[in-house]
Amino acid sequence: MITDQDIFLFDLRGYLILEGAIDPDHVKELNSILDELRNLKPGDWQGYVHGHVFQSTKEGINLQQIYEGGKPFERLIDNPSWIDHVMTFVGGQDSFDSHHGPLFIDENFANIRGPGESIGLHSGPVPWVKRCQFHVHNQKFNCGQINILMSLTDIGPSDGATMVIPGSHKSNFRHPEYEKSVMTPKGASMDGVTGAIEVYMKKGDALLFVDSLCHGSARRTNDGERRSIVFRYGPSWGFFRHGYRPSKELLNRLTPKRREIVWPHDKLENCPY
Numbered sequence: 001m002i003t004d005q006d007i008f009l010f011d012l013r014g015y016l017i018l019e020g021a022i023d024p025d026h027v028k029e030l031n032s033i034l035d036e037l038r039n040l041k042p043g044d045w046q047g048y049v050h051g052h053v054f055q056s057t058k059e060g061i062n063l064q065q066i067y068e069g070g071k072p073f074e075r076l077i078d079n080p081s082w083i084d085h086v087m088t089f090v091g092g093q094d095s096f097d098s099h100h101g102p103l104f105i106d107e108n109f110a111n112i113r114g115p116g117e118s119i120g121l122h123s124g125p126v127p128w129v130k131r132c133q134f135h136v137h138n139q140k141f142n143c144g145q146i147n148i149l150m151s152l153t154d155i156g157p158s159d160g161a162t163m164v165i166p167g168s169h170k171s172n173f174r175h176p177e178y179e180k181s182v183m184t185p186k187g188a189s190m191d192g193v194t195g196a197i198e199v200y201m202k203k204g205d206a207l208l209f210v211d212s213l214c215h216g217s218a219r220r221t222n223d224g225e226r227r228s229i230v231f232r233y234g235p236s237w238g239f240f241r242h243g244y245r246p247s248k249e250l251l252n253r254l255t256p257k258r259r260e261i262v263w264p265h266d267k268l269e270n271c272p273y
């Protein structure tokens, strides 16, 4: 259930931490599937999960279309710990924005990072990106993209935590240190960026943030690995960031509510093409 406090803090900071969003048994199930999928090489497929080729090899293993990875991943699509929050912040219910369904997930992936790995600074409202925008009108949210970053391992100091600049979704000027820390093919991290904080999470917690918030991660210096899953939600008329499509098998086994979020783009009945 979303509270007035959640609304106040999300508006103010651009993010929320949802503690205990995924129960411990569910986290275990997700991790045990990832133990196998992590061997997928960039560019290879296992079923309909794709080993994605990253901009930088220093950002870890990225497994795209992870909601194709089995039932435990499907249950994340409309997880009650965040779905009301996401619906509220994407907004547009009872308007043209929800003409085809309540939401659409335009990217979903699992990420595994080891020592030395990180992702550099990106996003922020300057330059303006319509797709990722933070917007409120008449006390109603209308954000272009709300991310849910789920933590499958405890993420504390030196673990390569996600970093955000609280309140930066409303900034009007580019961060003066942007060029120094921005994502590049050579790799970068957000360590040391003025105003940025590390977001520490326990496994099962989720970080909700509007994509226009300046974000990235610290470099992991501890041994071991950091595991996360990211689902990006936007309005029902959105489309896939990387050109993927949900498999027929997935669509056939999803509940109607989940199917509507994964594929709101059904053709009209009796459509001649």
Ligand SMILES: O=C(O)CCC(=O)C(=O)O
Residues within 6 Å of the ligand: 111, 119, 147, 149, 161, 162, 163, 215, 216, 217, 228, 230
């Ligand atoms: O991996 C992280 O900690 C940050 C995630 C991120 O950069 C993104 O979702 O765009």
